[in-house]
Amino acid sequence: MATKRKGTNELPFGKILKRIMQERDLTVRAVAELAGVSGSVVQSWINQANPHDLKAVAKLAKGLKMEFKELLLGEVEHTSEVRGIAELFQEQDLFDGHCKIIIKRLVPRKEK
Numbered sequence: 359m360a361t362k363r364k365g366t367n368e369l370p371f372g373k374i375l376k377r378i379m380q381e382r383d384l385t386v387r388a389v390a391e392l393a394g395v396s397g398s399v400v401q402s403w404i405n406q407a408n409p410h411d412l413k414a415v416a417k418l419a420k421g422l423k424m425e426f427k428e429l430l431l432g433e434v435e436h437t438s439e440v441r442g443i444a445e446l447f448q449e450q451d452l453f454d455g456h457c458k459i460i461i462k463r464l465v466p467r468k469e470k
Contacts, residue, residue, distance in 0.1 A: 370432045371415070372406040378422060378429075379404075392421030 379389060386404070390397045393414045409415050409430075419429040427433050 368406070369408050369430065371409060371430050372403050374429060374432050376404050382422075389418065393418035
C-alpha cells in the first residue's frame with residue numbers, strides 16, 4: 359500500500375493538464391510561458407505533483423480560457439450567465455467555394 363505524504367491530497371490537475379496539452383497540441387514550454395513558471399514546474403504538474411503556486415494555475419487557466427476550478431479540480435461551474443457564441447466557439451476556415459446554407463432557429467426544450 360502506497361503511503362501519502364502528510365498534508366497532500368491527490369488532485370486531478372496533472373491529468374487534466376496533460377489532456378488539455380494533448381488536445382490543444384501544447385508543449386511544456388508553451389504552458390510554462392502561459393503560467394509564468396519554469397518548464398520543470400510544468401513537468402512536475404504533469405507527473406501529478408500538486409501545484410504550490412495557485413496564482414500560476416490561475417494565470418494558466420486564464421491563458422487557456424478556462425475557469426480556475428475546472429483546470430485545477432475538473433469541476434465545471436454552471437452559471438446562468440449567457441455567453442456569446444465567440445466565447446464558446448473558435449472560427450476555422452474549412453470551406454472556400456459556393457454553398458447553400460439553411461438556418462434553423464433552435465428553441466430550448468421544455469423541461470418535463
